[in-house]
Amino acid sequence: MKSEFKQIANGKAIARDIIPHLAFDEFTHEVLTIVGEGGKIVQYFAYADGSAVNLLAVLRTDKRLLAAGCDVPKNYPAFSAQYEPFHLFEREIAEQFGIRPEGHPWLKMVRYHANSRGVSDVFGNNYSQDIPGNYNYYSVEGRDIHEVAVGPVHAGVIEPGHFRFNCIGERVLHLEIQLGYQHRGVEDLLCNADVKRLPVITEGIAGDTAIGNSLCMAQAFEGLAYMRPDAGARIIRTIALELERIANHLGDLGALSGDVAFLPVANYCGRMRGDFLNMTLLLCGNRFGKGLVRPGGVCFPLTDENRKTITERINELKPQVEHVIGLLFSTHSVLSRFEKCGTVSRLDAEKLGLVGPAARACGISYDARRSFPSEHYRLLDINENVEFTGDVYARAKLRADEILQSISIIQSLLKNHIKTECVVRGSIHPAPSSLVVTINEAWRGELSHCVLTDAAGRILRYKIKDPSFHNWNGLAMALRDTGISDFPLNNKSFNLSYCGFDL
Amino acid sequence: MLNILKNRFEQGYRTSRYPKEKIEPTSRYRGLPKINSEAPSDMVMQCADACPQNAIDPQNKMIDMGRCVFCGTCERLSEGRFVSFSRNFELAVSMKENLLTDGSLPALSLHARQNFKSLFGRSLQLRQISAAGCNACEADLNVLATPFFDMARFGINFVASPRHADGIVVTGPISRNMKTALLKTYEAVPSPKVVIAAGSCSLTGGPFRGSPEVSPGLDSLLPVDLFIPGCPPHPLTYLHALLTYFK
Numbered sequence: 001m002k003s004e005f006k007q008i009a010n011g012k013a014i015a016r017d018i019i020p021h022l023a024f025d026e027f028t029h030e031v032l033t034i035v036g037e038g039g040k041i042v043q044y045f046a047y048a049d050g051s052a053v054n055l056l057a058v059l060r061t062d063k064r065l066l067a068a069g070c071d072v073p074k075n076y077p078a079f080s081a082q083y084e085p086f087h088l089f090e091r092e093i094a095e096q097f098g099i100r101p102e103g104h105p106w107l108k109m110v111r112y113h114a115n116s117r118g119v120s121d122v123f124g125n126n127y128s129q130d131i132p133g134n135y136n137y138y139s140v141e142g143r144d145i146h147e148v149a150v151g152p153v154h155a156g157v158i159e160p161g162h163f164r165f166n167c168i169g170e171r172v173l174h175l176e177i178q179l180g181y182q183h184r185g186v187e188d189l190l191c192n193a194d195v196k197r198l199p200v201i202t203e204g205i206a207g208d209t210a211i212g213n214s215l216c217m218a219q220a221f222e223g224l225a226y227m228r229p230d231a232g233a234r235i236i237r238t239i240a241l242e243l244e245r246i247a248n249h250l251g252d253l254g255a256l257s258g259d260v261a262f263l264p265v266a267n268y269c270g271r272m273r274g275d276f277l278n279m280t281l282l283l284c285g286n287r288f289g290k291g292l293v294r295p296g297g298v299c300f301p302l303t304d305e306n307r308k309t310i311t312e313r314i315n316e317l318k319p320q321v322e323h324v325i326g327l328l329f330s331t332h333s334v335l336s337r338f339e340k341c342g343t344v345s346r347l348d349a350e351k352l353g354l355v356g357p358a359a360r361a362c363g364i365s366y367d368a369r370r371s372f373p374s375e376h377y378r379l380l381d382i383n384e385n386v387e388f389t390g391d392v393y394a395r396a397k398l399r400a401d402e403i404l405q406s407i408s409i410i411q412s413l414l415k416n417h418i419k420t421e422c423v424v425r426g427s428i429h430p431a432p433s434s435l436v437v438t439i440n441e442a443w444r445g446e447l448s449h450c451v452l453t454d455a456a457g458r459i460l461r462y463k464i465k466d467p468s469f470h471n472w473n474g475l476a477m478a479l480r481d482t483g484i485s486d487f488p489l490n491n492k493s494f495n496l497s498y499c500g501f502d503l
Numbered sequence: 504m505l506n507i508l509k510n511r512f513e514q515g516y517r518t519s520r521y522p523k524e525k526i527e528p529t530s531r532y533r534g535l536p537k538i539n540s541e542a543p544s545d546m547v548m549q550c551a552d553a554c555p556q557n558a559i560d561p562q563n564k565m566i567d568m569g570r571c572v573f574c575g576t577c578e579r580l581s582e583g584r585f586v587s588f589s590r591n592f593e594l595a596v597s598m599k600e601n602l603l604t605d606g607s608l609p610a611l612s613l614h615a616r617q618n619f620k621s622l623f624g625r626s627l628q629l630r631q632i633s634a635a636g637c638n639a640c641e642a643d644l645n646v647l648a649t650p651f652f653d654m655a656r657f658g659i660n661f662v663a664s665p666r667h668a669d670g671i672v673v674t675g676p677i678s679r680n681m682k683t684a685l686l687k688t689y690e691a692v693p694s695p696k697v698v699i700a701a702g703s704c705s706l707t708g709g710p711f712r713g714s715p716e717v718s719p720g721l722d723s724l725l726p727v728d729l730f731i732p733g734c735p736p737h738p739l740t741y742l743h744a745l746l747t748y749f750k
């Protein structure tokens with residue numbers, strides 16, 4: 001069947017009037033057909049254009065990106081009644097624009113804030129009162145059932161969120177995750193703030209994904225200004241994204257090891273993670289890569305001396321990383337805790353629409369670097385990574401494999417001596433009445449930004465989707481029928497973003 | 504077992520000798536900004552206009568380290584002739600007005616409250632509260648526990664319960680949704696207690712300033728003893744601040 005959706009390209013702007021604007025019935029039919037045939041949601045959100053409120057869906061099939069929009073109907077029947085992956089997107093639309101999805105299986109707040117249209121709140125909340133926590137959690141009743149409430153302030157040095165466990169003895173029947181504590185109003189700020197602030201704001205969406213987010217932002221404005229960074233900049237950006245992946249994966253392997261009380265690997269990984277952060281520091285003066293990427297290119301060159309230093313450090317570190325990973329996966333006390341812990345079946349992963357390492361650990365090989373390559377990835381041959389057991393072991397093993405692959409990618413890129421013309425501040429002059437969608441495989445999975453501009457070239461809507469938006473429910477599923485003491489282990493094997501989700 | 508020993512041997516001893524021995528960060532690291540007051544005013548204006556954080560006061564030729572995210576735009580634009588960032592990571596101040604600087608900061612140790620030194624000099628237990636932080640600040644606080652920095656050797660630790668803490672370290676611009684949790688955690692810490700604001704967000708709202716969902720800084724809610732600038736502050740900036748202020 002020929003789709004009414006328009007095929008678009010990652011990072012290429014197109015005029016908004018080319019995007020099909022369908023009647024709602026037709027839109028529903030198309031969306032449900034594409035998703036029913038295995039299509040996935042990249043973006044699905046509402047936006048106001050003058051007095052009208054529209055919906056826009058960006059879906060992906062195997063290697064195609066498809067977009068179409070529609071008016072918001074008077075009665076909006078929830079798509080999530082049929083397909084689970086819409087569940088959070090529809091809650092978000094309800095919260096941001098006051099559009100009630102009729103028949104939604106579990107309609108509740110996402111980030112606890114008033115909608116932008118000033119219409120009555122779908123959840124009946126009064127936001128001048130303290131709302132977080134003031135909510136009836138899903139509860140299980142019966143003899144021997146008990147609840148454990150954790151957060152928003154956790155025991156460790158981590159971000160806030162609330163976890164509510166319904167347990168029978170040590171066994172978790174159900175985990176409800178309620179976030180929103182980190183909400184900073186990022187999407188609205190990106191529309192209203194002086195454009196010179198945009199790079200700095202996007203770098204702060206999630207510090208551990210500063211490169212991922214700033215790449216999505218820069219590619220969006222490059223698309224909207226019809227410019228392309230030079231080959232040297234694309235190489236530096238690719239190196240930076242891979243360094244970010246290594247540092248995070250390595251840190252999490254250490255944390256996982258610490259959680260099963262195997263301290264040697266915990267300490268070695270903590271130290272080696274720092275060494276990779278210090279390579280990013282060497283590159284741009286910031287351990288998280290803040291200040292490196294700007295629309296048009298990068299602010300810092302890779303000199304021959306930098307190349308030499310980073311190459312030497314990687315050559316020294318690579319065997320250490322290999323040996324420590326080898327130690328982790330050959331230690332019986334570690335394996336006995338990792339294996340068969342927090343299993344998510346492939347079927348559940350498909351149904352929930354998981355992405356990134358969490359999905360690849362369940363046998364779903366999707367990797368945006370392969371399917372929608374940006375930067376230098378078009379010229380690279382990225383491995384198809386996949387594990388099949390869907391447990392903590394699979395998530396850890398997959399990330400260990402990705403660390404070693406990313407090291408090889410960086411090593412090969414460092415041999416390339418193409419120079420770059422650095423940008424001083426990065427210009428943001430978007431084309432009017434346009435749409436751009438950017439996708440990158442950040443370390444947690446598919447990260448996407450979508451920018452719509454109005455007739456004057458101002459930002460009409462800035463939509464951000466962190467991979468965690470797809471994956472938090474995967475963690476909840478992993479905990480079902482798992483011992484509550486294995487929660488930290490499962491949590492770290494996913495290590496999802498609170499601030500990237502809360503925005 | 505043999506494998507564990509082999510790895511232990513390969514990893515070696517990694518703990519730095521800071522503060523006994525100085526550490527020099529890599530050349531692109533941007534630490535304490537130095538202002539050239541002789542810079543022509545059109546250059547100063549150009550930098551002030553371009554600064555994404557509006558951190559430059561062009562009249563007085565000062566830079567507000569509370570707002571600054573150390574992106575280096577002003578240094579690149581002026582080619583170092585108005586602002587240049589040094590490799591000095593000693594950035595913390597105990598009074599907010601000192602964040603507005605021309606590159607000279609008062610000695611932190613002289614401004615430290617003496618009773619804090621006697622109370623917490625030998626043992627300082629801190630509760631970290633992330634109040635809408637992007638987790639870069641949190642991550643670089645966390646690394647203070649890794650072997651290189653090893654903060655515990657100075658008797659400083661992060662603890663799980665505010666009841667066990669001598670004070671709080673707050674990161675993030677304090678979102679509307681975290682305000683109550685933050686204040687409750689603060690109340691749960693026994694007095695006398697210290698309050699440390701870490702990172703541009705908790706100092707001034709940082710990149711998110713102006714959003715109705717965040718606060719203009721921790722000091723609008725609680726009395727702050729120590730301000731640590733950066734986006735995020737380098738782990739050595741944290742370590743220097745804690746050691747100088749409390750030891």
